[in-house]
Amino acid sequence: MQYHTPTSFEDAIEIAAQADGITRFLAGGTDVLVQLRADIVTPDTLIDIKGISGTKTITHNDDGSWRIGVAVSGAEMTEHPTLARDWPGVVEATDLIGSTQVQGRCTMVGNLCNGSPAADAVPAMVAAGMTVTVSGPDGTRELAVEDVPTGPGKTCLAKGELISAVNIPARGANGGDAYLRFIPRTEMDIAVVGAAVNLRLEGDTITEARVSLGAVAPTVLLVPQAADAIIGTTLDDAALTALAQAANAACAPIDDKRGTIKFRTHVAGVLAQRAARIAYERAQKAGK
Amino acid sequence: MSKIHVTTTVNGDEVEFLCDPRETVLDVLRDRLGMTGSKEGCGTGDCGACSITLDGRLVCSCLVLGAEAEGREIETVEGIATGEDLHPLQQKFIEYAALQCGICTPGILVATKALLEKNPDPTETEVRYWLAGNLCRCTGYDKIIRAVMDTAADMREAS
Ligand SMILES: Cc1cc2nc3c(=O)[nH]c(=O)nc-3n(C[C@H](O)[C@H](O)[C@H](O)COP(=O)(O)OP(=O)(O)OC[C@H]3O[C@@H](n4cnc5c(N)ncnc54)[C@H](O)[C@@H]3O)c2cc1C
Ligand code: FES
Ligand code: FES
Numbered sequence: 001m002q003y004h005t006p007t008s009f010e011d012a013i014e015i016a017a018q019a020d021g022i023t024r025f026l027a028g029g030t031d032v033l034v035q036l037r038a039d040i041v042t043p044d045t046l047i048d049i050k051g052i053s054g055t056k057t058i059t060h061n062d063d064g065s066w067r068i069g070v071a072v073s074g075a076e077m078t079e080h081p082t083l084a085r086d087w088p089g090v091v092e093a094t095d096l097i098g099s100t101q102v103q104g105r106c107t108m109v110g111n112l113c114n115g116s117p118a119a120d121a122v123p124a125m126v127a128a129g130m131t132v133t134v135s136g137p138d139g140t141r142e143l144a145v146e147d148v149p150t151g152p153g154k155t156c157l158a159k160g161e162l163i164s165a166v167n168i169p170a171r172g173a174n175g176g177d178a179y180l181r182f183i184p185r186t187e188m189d190i191a192v193v194g195a196a197v198n199l200r201l202e203g204d205t206i207t208e209a210r211v212s213l214g215a216v217a218p219t220v221l222l223v224p225q226a227a228d229a230i231i232g233t234t235l236d237d238a239a240l241t242a243l244a245q246a247a248n249a250a251c252a253p254i255d256d257k258r259g260t261i262k263f264r265t266h267v268a269g270v271l272a273q274r275a276a277r278i279a280y281e282r283a284q285k286a287g288k
Numbered sequence: 289m290s291k292i293h294v295t296t297t298v299n300g301d302e303v304e305f306l307c308d309p310r311e312t313v314l315d316v317l318r319d320r321l322g323m324t325g326s327k328e329g330c331g332t333g334d335c336g337a338c339s340i341t342l343d344g345r346l347v348c349s350c351l352v353l354g355a356e357a358e359g360r361e362i363e364t365v366e367g368i369a370t371g372e373d374l375h376p377l378q379q380k381f382i383e384y385a386a387l388q389c390g391i392c393t394p395g396i397l398v399a400t401k402a403l404l405e406k407n408p409d410p411t412e413t414e415v416r417y418w419l420a421g422n423l424c425r426c427t428g429y430d431k432i433i434r435a436v437m438d439t440a441a442d443m444r445e446a447s
Contacts (some may be wrong), residue, residue, distance in 0.1 A: 001309045001310055002309070003309040003353070003355050005358075026356075029352065030351055033312065033352075033353070034333060034351070035352070036310060037331050038332065075345065098421065099333075099420050099422075100346055100350045100417075100419075100420070101336055101346055101351075101399070102348070102349050102421065104354070105348075105351060166444045168334035187417065188334070188420050189422060205432070251335020269305055
């Protein structure tokens with residue numbers, strides 16, 4: 001295994017583009033090192049991106065949007081004085097990853113690029129409408145988060161490409177987001193189901209919404225039908241019922257010892273409802 | 289395979305070592321620097337027995353490469369006591385018998401020291417969540433939590 005510490009994205013791209021065999025990028029290492037130590041994946045080339053300038057920075061842009069460096073850890077997001085005020089769902093989802101020790105290292109980008117359908121940060125990123133900047137030998141493109149994973153452990157990134165920034169839209173007025181997961185214990189477990197909701201209100205009526213589900217399909221899902229079920233409503237009982245039905249209908253989960261198909265499908269609806277209620281309350285508070 | 293030369297600081301002392309790119313900080317501490325206080329319970333980030341701080345941040349040393357330690361500051365359980373004088377946490381752990389086999393203890397001491405530096409007045413719930421990644425097979429946690437709460441109270445009074 002060759003270990004590299006490039007100091008620019010250009011150098012990282014060049015190393016990755018010319019590498020043979022298996023290449024991994026090293027952000028927090030909480031997936032890469034586990035897979036390395038367990039002999040699941042031994043990269044031929046390991047490119048540590050933490051030495052690239054700007055990768056540890058959280059920037060609140062003038063237009064209200066956010067740019068999160070690709071090596072910013074979960075703990076750094078939680079400790080940021082204002083990020084969680086704008087995007088509590090994104091921060092709480094990332095904060096659910098692992099223990100205090102894991103929080104000191106894990107990143108949103110690693111969570112996304114590891115490609116687990118049960119990744120906790122990803123549904124919240126999708127619901128928030130986040131994008132990633134992908135840089136490679138042919139230049140730079142911006143991708144919606146939901147377009148990055150293509151299956152368990154797989155992403156659409158080509159050889160030589162890496163994510164160079166994570167972008168969160170401006171929060172704007174009267175918005176709120178939330179993420180909830182179900183696990184059999186209260187900490188340190190893999191999501192059996194995850195659900196994220198992000199919405200905006202005008203008065204008491206929902207005018208915009210995005211709903212995302214984790215761990216119920218080969219990739220994290222954006223579920224437009226679930227969003228449509230609550231847009232134009234005040235999140236009354238009928239809307240909540242329609243939301244749960246749309247969430248149920250989107251599920252194509254696995255059946256395993258941690259949750260049966262029936263259980264995961266049911267819980268997806270319940271969590272979508274609860275996350276929607278929290279997002280709604282947060283949006284109401286933001287409007288006051 | 290070519291080895292990587294690393295210069296880092298461990299408990300205030302500058303140290304140098306050569307390591308394989310796949311070696312973790314835990315491997316380096318135990319096998320190259322002879323500092324066996326940090327334990328390997330799992331090697332996969334689940335148990336916290338290998339907890340250290342890296343530039344003041346609590347992490348699992350089994351999930352950090354030795355090569356990543358270049359130019360950083362590491363604190364381990366060996367740096368907690370001052371000579372023969374135990375840290376208040378260490379004294380309380382003995383007083384409360386907050387350990388049995390002791391394998392989890394170094395990691396828990398490093399983790400709780402980091403907690404009390406960040407938050408001198410944690411609630412019991414905060415202590416339990418903070419330590420969710422430190423597994424103990426022997427004590428049932430209760431004595432550990434009580435020792436931490438009592439140390440925090442003492443340290444607040446002393447300061
Ligand atoms: C004890 C423990 C508990 C955990 N609990 C949870 C949990 O509750 N929920 C959860 O979702 N996950 C959990 N995880 C998994 C892991 O912590 C997360 O997926 C984490 O977000 C990974 O981030 P990282 O920065 O450590 O990634 P790394 O391990 O550094 O990288 C992961 C992957 O992303 C790729 N990558 C990294 N940066 C880039 C980039 N800039 N561009 C392109 N590709 C990149 C790497 O090549 C690699 O394939 C846990 C892990 C451990 C060890
Ligand atoms: S040995 Fe590092 S967490 Fe268990
Ligand atoms: S005292 Fe034995 S594992 Fe904690």
